[in-house]
Amino acid sequence: MSGKKLEDLNVASTETLITPEALKSEMPLSDQAAETVANSRQAIYDIMDGKDHRLFVVVGPCSIHDVDAARDYAKRLKALADEVSDTLLIVMRVYFEKPRTTVGWKGLINDPHLNDTFDIEQGLHIGRRLLLDINEMGLPAATEALDPISPQYLQDTIAWSAIGARTTESQTHREMSSGLSMAIGFKNGTDGSLDVAVNAMKSVSHPHSFLGIDQKGQVAIIRTKGNNYGHAVLRGGGGKPNYDSVSVALCEQALEKAGLRKSIMVDCSHANSNKDPGIQPLVMQDITHQILEGNQSIQGLMVESNINWGNQSIPEKLEDLKYGVSITDACIDWPTTEKAIREMRDKLKDVLPKRTA
């Protein structure tokens, strides 16, 4: 046997993490929170199956970095969700894992103290606590499933998941999605390509066997049954939006040709707003108009919204962070969010019930 070290040459250290089972026994899901998760997952399935006439709207911060501000946001959103619930099923964006184009802060789980200490164990605790609290308020939560291990710690709290534009083509993410317990939206690629989302939907509807961890943290072969509630998310790309009626019709055609359900979500942010938050309400108005004109396939919407407008860089002194302002993509503020959601509800309340009548 050679004495030459040939592995872990670029690994600085490893640390054993709490197991999913132990985290859940420290922080169990209450009956009330479990009911929120189960009912909202079913409501999203019903929307996708055409049994519930509403649109589901995933709205909230681009990323969560301050859990007090997130709770403040959730309280406001819960009141709005109740007000519009006859027409819109509101789900809060509770995004803890951020895919980066190159480098940058990767979210609350990865670096909860925002200072490159990467206290992932603490990140999982803080994240799970917040998700439990939001669900206990009766507000469902949505997240991006980026890390293939973290769903074992958190997926029991999630009503809807996204696979992001940078990972829709990844086999690892497709395998994971085939076993997740909720509807999953696949973003089109960052270059605007729809094929990757269509192929992802085909892939996840099949069973897969792959490497993962079980609830005891033991490396395991995960064998999945397949997830029939994959859908496309149009987020624009390649410098162009794709929420317009022609792009939506082309997406419908591609889904039909692939033998997939014609379930489309429009992400009003990202390349659909050229990352300018002020454009998001215009996209919402356009989608409302398309539905008034007879569109049947748009079933969901995504909006990046926070308490206050815009975004900020992480300051050197964390006490200089502005309250309720995104530290990733720019968001619309709360008054704009309320106005845009209320307008959408008022315009669609008599029309949506006729879609599935």
Ligand SMILES: O=C[C@H](O)[C@H](O)COP(=O)(O)O
């Ligand atoms: O939604 C957030 C961002 O668009 C995504 O995480 C990529 O961010 P970046 O291009 O700033 O790294």
Ligand SMILES: C=C(OP(=O)(O)O)C(=O)O
């Ligand atoms: C990263 C995101 O989006 P996308 O994958 O579309 O860039 C997001 O929704 O936070």
